[in-house]
Amino acid sequence: MAAPSVTLGIDLGTTSVKAAVVEDAPGDPSGFVVLASCVRAARAEVAAQSAAAGPQAQEQDVNRIIQALNECLAALPQQQLRKVCAIGVSGQMHGILFWKTGQGCEWTEGGAAPVFKPRAVSHLVTWQDGRCSSGFLASLPQPESHLNVATGFGCATIFWLLKNSPEFLKSYDAAGTIHDYVVAMLCGLPRPLMSDQNAASWGYFNTRSQTWNLEILRASGFPTHLLPDIAEPASEAGRTSHAWFEIPKGTQVGVALGDLQASVYSCMTKRTDAVLNISTSVQLAASMPSGFQPAQTPDPAAPVAYFPYFDRTYLAVAASLNGGNVLATFVHMLVQWMADLEVPILRKKEYFEGLEVEESTVYSRMIQAAVRQRDTCLTITPTVLGERHLPDQLASVTRISSSDLSLGHVTRALCRGIVQNLHSMLPFQQLKEWGVERVVSSGSALSRNEVLKQEVQRAFPFLVSFGQDVDAAVGAALVLLQRNLNQKKS
């Protein structure tokens, strides 16, 4: 049998959903070609289901995420989808949604294309959720894991719901990340499967033994039946239970990856590469030598964490919570100010409190202004979400002089601040000590922002090569493609 070579990759990000159709190309230097790709904004933010979650809550409507996914699939060339033999999925890590087994979705096959729609599902409580205060986290049992537990991690969210909304939890009997949910729905899985990459991102998971901390969790009354079964990342989760767009029923679907690992996989070609991804958040990752094992107890103050990669290897990662989302917050603030001041400009597509504003126009004007403003003394520490190792250190602006207040100055200072904040977490010189020779970058917040690119070039003591904006989707496809090719060879 021919190895499946046309593979669909999907990345369910915080801001956008991306899809890419990738084919094996032995003649190409990279070994593959991207036949087609598509990105759609999810615009999924919603008010929290529980009022007790407070203003720090961050939830997304799963219907809107799946709608963006459907729009992506509909926009891809249907004749290429017909050739898809395998589907790899990745997405925003740490977050959690709940559903009722057997009722998580409904398939409609009568319309233009067969699709599934979410049914008995909760909102997705995302990795940006801030409902678990430092005090609440300190009250939780100590995990038996090298990774600490932070707000926005699936298990912390379950603990919070157990305390504040126990009735809500009783309405559901399955849980997963958004990408685990999509895999479970595509295959009609009775119980969701989760890779160690995503399990580690929920907390209370031991990567060495590949098991959840069941005893510790049970002793605290945690509903352990909500924890998914563990399986190798990109191993076969199942086969599509229905035709999906033009993708045939019975197509192989891989166990979902974390978006961090998928982005890294798409562009780390050598062990001496480090990967810088700037999308909604930022990650700077370098691979640890095989055999490396992180210390078995978490260090809550450490800005660098070790995330499981493939084949029991680890990535050393500075995962900053403050990346493109900081620029997005600034854009929302400007738009809100324009609405408050009733400035009748930029009337086009998006509604904001009655005023229609095209956000992409705001992005392009502020980026152009900062391209012209090549330097600034204005200093912005952009940590509006805090950091996992410093949750209470919020953003600040210093060295404000009356000559440095233009849009160009502020945008340049914001972009510089994002890069400097990352540098404070993992000094770039450290990469050299780890043997890194080159930095490859990914993420659309970077690929679409010339000023951010300039600041990256300025700060890194390396050549930085810039990638495309659908990297995690390409990575999700590639892992599966290469796994299938290797299985064919062996």
Ligand SMILES: Nc1ncnc2c1ncn2[C@@H]1O[C@H](COP(=O)(O)OP(=O)(O)OP(=O)(O)O)[C@@H](O)[C@H]1O
């Ligand atoms: N028109 C634009 N021009 C430049 N940058 C933009 C524009 N629109 C959004 N952005 C930036 O892109 C970021 C989102 O990037 P991206 O679409 O890669 O996110 P994502 O893949 O959903 O994120 P993640 O993978 O972290 O979940 C926004 O936070 C914002 O900073």
Ligand SMILES: O=C(CO)[C@@H](O)[C@H](O)[C@H](O)[C@H](O)CO
């Ligand atoms: O940015 C994300 C989602 O859009 C996250 O999944 C990050 O990848 C994650 O927070 C981080 O990289 C690891 O903690």
